[in-house]
Amino acid sequence: MVDVYTSFIENERQKELFEKAVRLAEQAKKHAPQSDRDARFSVEVLKELKKEHYFSLPLPEKLGGEDLSLYEFLLLQERLAVGDGSVALSVGWHLGILMELRDEKLWEEEKFKQISEEISKHQVVMNRAASEPATGSPTRGGKPETNAKKDGDGYVLNGRKTFTSMADALDYFIVTASIEAEDQVGWFLIHKDTPGLTVDHTWDTLGMRGTASDDLILNNVHVNADNLVELAGKKKSQPKGWLLHIPACYLGIAIAARNDAIAFAKDFQPNSLDHPISEVPHIQQKIGEMEMKLMHARTFMYAVAEKWDRAPERRNELEAELAVVKTVATNAANEVVDLAMRIAGGRGLSKTYPFEKYCRDVRAGLHNPPMDDAVLGMLAKRATK
Ligand SMILES: Cc1cc2nc3c(=O)[nH]c(=O)nc-3n(C[C@H](O)[C@H](O)[C@H](O)COP(=O)(O)OP(=O)(O)OC[C@H]3O[C@@H](n4cnc5c(N)ncnc54)[C@H](O)[C@@H]3O)c2cc1C
Known part of the structure; x- marks a missing residue:
């Protein structure tokens, strides 16, 4: 059979990265039937991804990563999806967000360094929780109904996010919320153990069941001011x-x-x-x-x-x-x-x-x-x- 893979591999570094994706795709494929049946992100596959240091690949080399290019990212993700699309899509959010933060410098340098260190040392995983029942896809421009109220030096957040891929497996959520009184939309970086944060297992879909894109509930979630990591519209939006x-x-x-x-x-x-x-x-x-x-x-x-x-x-x-x-x-x-x-x-x-x-x-x-x-x-x- 014609090898559909090698024609896009252009050098030794890509070959090595690709081999990592081949190993992970095998694991993903092995666990896909159960993950699909249960609509859960596989704990076993998560372990394998961490073992291969998959989550730190986009980080700059000086912060412990491989400074993944977009081309390399796609080579890896496409091959991983041959094993299981759900695994690839879910982890693709984390890697992609990291590339976006790295290239567009959306966060304060210190904050980015802090999260990068956690990712390179402990392979922590994050994802954006942006979709909501009323706004639907955030790309349509709807304003989040999740709200953040000023509370002393910090904020208190309430709301429900839908389609939060691998919600149960994430260490950090990056949540959009309308900031009351300021008429602004902000992104809040929130650790999974923050009181008031729960996952509602609503994900029972036709396909991509293994992404476990459940609802994230925020019930009086108190965060510090420096958890507000981005303000929408502060920087000129660039193609993604x-x-x-x-x-x-x-x-x-x-x-x-x-x-x-x-x-x-x-x-x-x-x-x-x-x-x-x-x-x-x-x-x-x-x-x-x-x-x-x-x-x-x-x-x-x-x-x-x-x-x-x-x-x-x-x-x-x-x-x-x-x-x-x-x-x-x-x-x-x-x-x-x-x-x-x-x-x-x-x-x-x-x-x-x-x-x-x-x-x-x-x-x-x-x-x-x-x-x-x-x-x-x-x-x-x-x-x-
Ligand atoms: C497998 C999977 C994983 C996902 N993971 C994540 C994730 O990790 N984090 C996250 O935040 N989101 C995630 N999403 C959500 C995704 O980004 C969309 O928000 C979601 O799929 C809803 O999109 P929609 O177009 O069906 O919804 P809606 O925007 O509600 O649209 C419903 C219908 O109304 C139409 N419509 C709605 N608004 C307009 C408008 N203004 N103009 C014209 N037509 C309109 C649409 O065309 C569509 O026909 C995921 C989705 C999937 C399928």
Whole structure:
């Protein structure tokens, strides 16, 4: 079978990083059935990720990391998602946020150093909790209903966050809240053991069940003033290269479906044929279509990542390309999984085969940001301006 991986590996460092992802993908795959069944992030996989120092990879070398580039990040995340998309998406938030903080210097230097030290020493994990029932996707611009009231020198927070990936496994939540009296939206870094913070296990979804994207409840959570780490709109917003971990994740799921469908087609020989179905013309067409869609989407994604890494001073020009990569890749991934399902036939619906899980998981990509309608609207506005 053609090796779908090596064509994007360009040097020894990438090869080494990639091997780490291969090892972790194996672990993720092993624990995926249970994690999917229980809608829980696997404790065993979390341990393996920490053992491989996965969570500190984006940190600058002087702070204990590998200063991961965007291209390298995508190589790792895509390969991890071949093992289990849920693991890749969940940890992709942590790594991506760290890259964003590193590159955009969104936090005070001392605060970033402090969290970096904890991450490099103890592999602590964090994620942003930004979605809410009333605002839906934060990319739509809705104001958080979670509120932060001034309380002496600090703040007291109340609210409910939805879709908080790996909520049970996180050490820190970065929570958006409207700051009363100041008419501002802030990001608060809150440790998991802070009184008043609980996880409500609401996550019972069709796909990406292993992300355990549960609700986070804040009930009179008292924090210090220096827990307010960012103010929305304080710095000019820049395109978010790190969000490409989303298309990388769903392409990884599609690659897994493609691999399994080809293996199935080469192996399955019904007694109506004197050769496996891989030689049947309509199956060949479907395999060809899968290859073409993956090659197209992946070449585009890695090319944009290369541009991002090569010219940091021109990143502001990449907003549209980054958004289009996400739309092209997640839709291509859905189409590839659909083709894999057609190749597997009725067996593809059975839980004894991996295809139904790919089908459930890949669908979630449509509901990660930026959403298709927003991307198309943005392109149309640019074109007609
Ligand atoms: C697997 C998974 C993991 C996730 N992990 C996280 C996480 O860790 N942290 C986090 O904060 N979030 C997370 N999210 C949440 C994600 O970012 C979105 O907030 C969530 O999926 C809801 O998006 P939505 O478009 O369905 O919701 P909504 O914004 O509620 O949209 C619902 C419908 O209304 C339409 N709509 C809503 N507002 C507008 C508008 N202004 N203009 C036009 N149409 C509109 C949408 O197109 C859609 O059809 C995760 C989501 C998934 C699926």
